[in-house]
Amino acid sequence: MAEIFQKGTLYLCPTPIGNLEDMTYRAVRCLREADIVAAEDTRHTKQLFAAYGIETPLTSYHEHNKAEKGPHLLELLQEGKMVALVSDAGMPAICDPGSDMVHLAIEAGIPVVPLPGANAGLTGLIASGMDTTRFTFIGFLPKTQKHRLPVLESVKSYEGTLIFYEAPHRIQTVLRELQDHLGNRQAVLCRELTKKYEQYLRGSLSELQEQLAQQGTRGEFVVLVAGAAPMEDTAVPDDADYAAMVQQLMDQGADKKDAVRTIAKQCGVPKRRVYQAALTLS
Template identity: 85%
Template structure:
């Protein structure tokens, strides 16, 4: 029997990290039946909704408007609306302001239902060849070297796999800092996950830096 989605409930809906087919039937139905979809980037989410013929109203909820928009969404939930929260890609509340929305909902005794789905960190991990029995998710490092180095120092003694997210334009710099702080340990660089040009670069941190420099030089 099909699930009955509940009014006055916040649903956390994961979206594809690249390939649009990586979405569950349950998530598609939840997005269709919601009264409102709160999206980190409405322009990005519109493309997904068009692909699945979903015409649910969209509203923006992101880092720059969360202080104002979060309480507004809570009031709508209290009024009985069913709201689906999505990020640009992957799991909402992982490295995005969705975590703040979850805290507001908990404080207001709003029911929260998480739906399973795509996640970049775990997708990369299972194909990396690294240890999957013990791992920790570090996420995005701070934007400046001054603040990145202490974070790297804090995790260098961890014996399991470390999972980082990083922007392409900073990757060479960050790999150099990792080499300096963590030592020339084995690493895997994953990019374009689930997309046509998905790629894994495997080797030591120094080898990855050299491979990237060679790629840029071509």
């Protein structure tokens, strides 16, 4: 039995990331039955509508008008209208202002229903050969180096695959910064996913820079970078170890009190713990 779409509900409809055939039957029907579709770029969405014979009214909702348009869409929802939200490509609310509309709806008690569909990050990941058991989606890095570097430092120790989005005019700069701050890790560049010239470039970050220098940087990129190597397990010292360390300092001329204080500070444990362990020492 076909789903009955509910009035007064915000539907999040993913759209193709390149290939127009990557629409689901459910998403097409949702867009047809909605009272209005909020689109990041109505000109872009009209092409999708033309391909699938969708005639639902369109309204723009993007980064520059969300403060005014969001409350208007909320009013329509509260009046009982069915509103569908789309981005230019892929999953709405991922790296686009749709997330703000979702927050507005939730705060107002409006039901929010997501539809599954195309997503560039996961599409690239499953074909990359990188670790898919653990991964972290970073998305677009900040535009300025000053703000990018703290983000790179913050993810430096993450062990799962790191997923970035990047534009062609910044890809070489970002690859250099990734190498500088994360090390020359293995990585995969996914270019123009689902489109005619879809391409995967694999190698170290330095090798990928060389490959792009030779072939050019046209197209949108998903950048997948290997996570940090797992931390080696470090054995936790026991009382005998603390006693031995204190003894070593005493053999070097320190008195017991100073040795206990030093070892407690070095090991990050209470001084009483080390003192008790050192009671057996002469």
